Amino acid sequence: MNLSSPFAKKILYVAAIGVLLVPLSLISRPTTRTRDNAVRDPGGLLSQLRYQHDLAQAKLSDIDPTSETAKLSTLGLRGLAVAILWMQAIEAKDTENYEALSSTVHALTKIQPNFVKVWEYQAHNLTYNVAVEFDDYENRYEWVKRGIQFLTEGIPLNRRDHRIIDSLGAFCGHKISNSDEKVQYRRLFRRDEPFHAEMGKFVNIDNLQTPYGPDNWLLAYEWYDLSETMVRQGVPQRRKDILFYQMKPAQLRNMGLSMQDEFRPDEFSQTNWQRAHQLWIEYGDRLLRNELGTLFRMDATDRELEEIESLRQELDQLAPGAREKILTETAPQLQLTPADQQLLDTPVDQLDDQSLMQRRALEIRLGQASRRLNFDVSQQAPAADRRRAEELASEINQRLTVLARGDRDRDVVQYGNWKDQTLVESTDEALRARQMEYDASELKRRSIFDQYEMVDPLTGERRIEPGALETYEKSFAVWAEILDQHPRLRQGPLGDDLMDAVRDYYGLRVAAGKEEFTTDMPLQAVVDFRAAHGESDELPTTEAVEEYRGDQRRPASQRPRPNIDFEFPDDAPADQN
């Protein structure tokens, strides 16, 4: 046979293709596992590299035939197909063709299955942007679920990325329970058995149970738990420690907050708060890496300060008397003037812009001086100990930096506040106060402001029950005691929540025909404290109440006129009606 003939060439080409397919097949061989998930065959080199770099599904069980068919059918024009589909999705959304949008984003993920941002972006589109386009809240809820369901389809295709799971946590928790329609959404969720079953494919739905039905915050908790498990098992963590590890305790805290508005707090809510507190403690005790890569603990401030103090003492022992000497003689910049001291003592929210800048400059000067001071002290140590003294100065300065940065991170998640509030809410006193607050709001709903007589339908016994006002006052009294023990909470979310209740209470006083404001209100000290620290609660301070009551006692003609700028002109036409 002549090898240069066209037929022979064809045979050769086919044979070459066949030969090349053998090694290609070997190196592309996907991973296979046994039923108990043990690796039976790790797969070919190409497959392993794909898995390492999250490029595509490398396990046989993960390969989605539809997706692969769609990718192949674009004949290498995947980018173009993706661009067209994105444009179609945008147009469908703009023209309110939401079914087409849903269908298009599904098609999009068939040809971009491993691009997590596509899943996140389009699921957010469905859950947040499309849902609000519907006037009926049941329709909105359906679209919220469709976004969530869409996102779950991305899980098996992106097993090496926890961001989809995190988004599911956010959608299931935040979207359902923090929307305007949260009351309806949460009720719909509790009775949505098919949706629970669907979520049951990924998380343990038995863990969602409460006495009132499954709770969406617990579903969010389960998602974040799954996310943490993935990271523990070696999936790269793609969020900062500080935010990543606060998600689980935050979900339980949120559930506590949601439930106390919906149901009369009981043992279950108390147990939930205890669990939330325990998780906050665990979070606080965890070694976290901040954005500079330094390890720190949320809950280690006191311990850190003690350790820094002990290092400082060790340094001072190496150079006895040096610190005092430098402070008094050679470090005049650390000597604060009375004006400086006043600037540091004034709450930040009471400073004007110029004073704030002065304070910031002072803080920087103090920080630098303090660091310099440790170094200067180390230089006063005898030559034999100087090396150790310098090491100590450096260690102290480094720890001070970490501590200062940790304070900022603590503020980001309001760690201290939530730790205290979860602790307080899990006490019997807080449970009693919350129950009374709930009862008061129920009495208010039934327009029972003052004491009322109750007849037992079985025994015929009559008894006097407190009305909404008295119940509120009792609740406030308990809260006042609690806040005395935990003063930090006066300015946190708990304080905000209580101020809402106080406003309700004052509104009720007006409705009940009583004098609107009173200084006898048990939380008046908290109102005064918050006002002094710049909170704008729109509630009168003791001083304002006294002034108001003084005005009320004067004859009407002597009361100050309301500050109304507008006056009718003398030649204004008479009312036509």
Add this chain to the structure above:
Amino acid sequence: MVVEDFPNFLDWIGPALLTFALVVGACAVGGICLGFLVAAIRHGPAEAFYSVAGVIARAGPDFLHTSPRRVLTIARLALKETFRRRVLLVAFSIFALALLFGGWFLNAQGEHPDRIYISFVMWGTQILVLLLAMLISAFSLPEDIRNHTIYTVVTKPVRSTEIVLGRILGFIAAGTLLLAAMGVISLLFVWRGLSHSHTLDLPAPVESEFSAVDEAATGRRPSAGAISEAWTTENAGHRHLVEIIEEVRPRSAVPPTEFLRSEPRGDYVAYYRPVVRQVGSHSHSVRIDKSGDEPRIALTSDRGFFRARVPVYASELVFVDRAGEVKDRGVSVGDIWTYRGYIDGGVTLSRAEFLFDNFTAERFAHADVIPLEMTLAVFRSHTGSIREHIKASIQFESVPDDPQTQPKYVSEPMEFESDEHQVQVKGIERALPGELIGPDRKRLASGYFDLFDDFAANGRLKLVLRCVDQNQYIGVAKADVYFRAADGMYAWNFAKAYFGIWLQMAIITALGVALSTLLNTPVVILGVVCAIIFGFFSGDIQQLVAPQAEGGGPVESLVRLITQKNMQEPLEASFFSTLVKEADKLLIKIPEAMTHIVPNFARMDFSNHLTYGYNIDANRWLTALMVTISFCLGAAVLGYFCLRTRELAG
């Protein structure tokens, strides 16, 4: 459904024929000039004159003596050739495979699986049929010419007109066969995919198993009169809520057709009947079996998917703003899409007025209740009550021929809750409570007046839509409010939607055959692909080449790319920028002209009507048919003259 054009065939055909005649005249003159120019270059002006004259002289007899019998023979040959090449079989097999595995790709779990199914089959059919039309028409003649097999035809006593027409008709016939087969299996696929039923998800399908309505626990707002509820089983990706509704009617009134039980209440009777809540566009009827101790409830198969509503649209929609000024457009609420205009609610004069012409009882088969259907959009400027929908009202008014002297009827406003993104149906009784108002605005009479005999006595009726809730908005477009005259036959509507694809296929075939008489296959394919792009995206292309388009034309865009200037910043005034802009003006004429030459395929695409369940009216398909016939004739004439230049036939 979004409808932006409301063609009227009789109004359109006159000006369209005139334009056609002008275009034919212009093309004839242009063609003669071009032919003369080409011939003059090849043979000199004198010879060119005789040559062109000869072609024109022969064209007349060729056109006039074209034999239908020979045309059909050529068509039959073309059809045979298509069969022999097995392209029909390949295309049909691909389509059948796509349908077989279509379920993999289809995400039909939402409220409107019908839209997903229909879009899928229509899109698949369109792509395959147009591709087939392009390929068979592009390959046929050039192949015959290359293989010299064309001589076996041209040496026979056939005219060039017959060759071109025969090929066009033959290929259209092949495409028609394929399209018909695809249409039948598509209809079966859609029907099979959508058909489903449910049972009640209860231990026994009886009323005692239903749960009492409890909105505080379930979060669901019950329907008016609902006392208990139950879910159906999940099927086809959804489930329905079944509610037992208490309906009180006077003792003398006709009882409902299906009810579980009834309770006498003085002069009234309370009937308890199960009602299935709609999901998307479909629901299920209820069958009650009263043979046992307790009536058993069963659900029938789906209803609502396969419909072809015949809408009677308003001839005019005007908006009135809050000050009572008439406007062309409603209030803008900041949407990118300006299809709908909004009216603001509360105590304002703001309203939308729909004017219906030729509104007669005959169009509604003299029915006592006329279905009015609305698809309203809602914009909330404040949250308001989450539980309640935004309220709107409708009111009917007569439109006197002379408002200065004639009184007018005004009905009482009918308030209702809007249901955004859903087709709301309201049954309008013929006898409407209202008043007769004189030209001096004095009330002349009040009582019940007939919708057709009184309100629309002169065939004209005004429907006034208002938003009731303060500071909230209702959005509406002309096609959003209509009376449903009847329901057409779904299968016939399906056929009409496929007829739209057939028209597109005919155009592609005619163009392919016409181009293939002169050009070789790759160039023909390129030309047809360009035509398809221009046909489908003519609207986008016209928008792109609009003079006010940001960033300018191709040359200006290139300059901006190189100089890294954004689209908004104007180019600095200079000779160069003037040159660039003038060059663009010239260049953008080409695609703009192309969009006018190739028919707008979007006007032949009736898939939206089928998808949303609306009848494809005769005005729409007749207009599209006329455009197609004109284009195909033009393409055939072009093909004839091109074939003459090949000097294949005497």
